[in-house]
Amino acid sequence: MNSYRKELWFDIPTRREFRNITPEISDCLRESEIKEGLLLVNAMHITASVFINDDETGLHNDFERWLEDLAPHEPLSLYQHNLTGEDNGDAHIKRTLMGREVIVAVTKGELDFGPWEQIFYGEFDGRRRKRILVKIIGE
Numbered sequence: 822m823n824s825y826r827k828e829l830w831f832d833i834p835t836r837r838e839f840r841n842i843t844p845e846i847s848d849c850l851r852e853s854e855i856k857e858g859l860l861l862v863n864a865m866h867i868t869a870s871v872f873i874n875d876d877e878t879g880l881h882n883d884f885e886r887w888l889e890d891l892a893p894h895e896p897l898s899l900y901q902h903n904l905t906g907e908d909n910g911d912a913h914i915k916r917t918l919m920g921r922e923v924i925v926a927v928t929k930g931e932l933d934f935g936p937w938e939q940i941f942y943g944e945f946d947g948r949r950r951k952r953i954l955v956k957i958i959g960e
Contacts, residue, residue, distance in 0.1 A: 822858075822958060822959065822960060823853070823854075823855055823858075823958070823959065823960060824956070824957070824958050825849070825852065825853035825855060825955075825956070825957040825958075826954070826955070826956050826957075827849050827852070827954075827955045828865070828952045828953070828954055828955075829842070829845055829849075829952060829953050829955060830950055830951070830952045831942060831944070831950070831951055831952070831953070832949075832950050833944040833947030833948070833951070834947065834948060835944075835947050835948070836894070836912075836944075836945070836946060836947050836948065837885065837915075837943075837944055837945055837947065838943075838944045838947060839881045839884065839885075839941050839942070839943050839944075840941060840942045840943075840944070841876050841939050841940070841941055842862075842871075842940050842941065842942045842953070843876075843932070843939045843940045846860070846862055846925075846932070846940050846955060847932060849955045849957065850927060850930070850931075850932065850957060851930075853957045855927055855930070855957050855958070855959040855960065856927070856929060856930040856959070856960065857927060857928065857929075857959050857960050858926075858927045858957060858958050858959015858960060859924055859925070859926060859927060859957070859958055859959060860924065860925045860926075860927050860932065860955070860956070860957045861922060861923075861924050861954070861955070861956040861957070862922060862923050862925075862940055862953055862954070862955050863921055863922030863923075863953060863954050864916070864921055864922065864942070864943075864951075864953050865951070865952045865953060865954055866951045866952070867913060867916060868909055868912035868913060868915075868916055868944075868945050868946035869916060869942065869943060869944050869945065869946075869951050869953075870915070870916045870919035870920055870921065870942070870943035870944075870945070871920065871921065871922050871923050871940065871941070871942055871943070871953060872919050872920045872923060872940075872941055872943060873923050873925075873934075873938050873939065873940055873941070874938070874939065874941060875937045875938075875939065876937075876939045876941075877937075884919075888915045888918060888919070888945075891914070891915075891918065892910075892911040892914035892915055892918070893911060894908075894911045897910075899911075909945070909946040911945070912945035912946035915943075915945040916943070916945055919943045923940060925940070927957065927959055
């Protein structure tokens with residue numbers, strides 16, 4: 822069995838963004854030369870997410886609205902976490918809702934996706950450098 826590990830870094834200039842990272846993950850898979858196995862992608866920060874869904878603008882707008890309805894950024898006093906001097910209590914909740922990681926099967930050297938599936942990085946407290954981990958195991 823072979824193993825591949827790489828960290829990808831992101832500088833998101835805004836507080837929130839959904840970014841399709843499927844091309845970067847596909848590049849990692851090619852670099853790994855693994856043809857059959859499993860690929861893990863996980864956010865290494867507690868205010869960011871990795872998830873799989875459709876790359877459709879309306880859906881992403883729906884996610885943004887839904888997350889803001891469930892965990893609005895303001896008022897900051899809504900979150901006890903913000904009493905520590907932070908202003909990102911909502912970002913921690915949004916990350917929990919959208920998920921920490923994804924696992925994708927690798928078949929014949931390709932991401933074994935269903936129709937329309939893509940991998941996304943979800944940022945909920947941007948404006949600073951953050952990373953994700955890509956780990957691939959297989960043959």
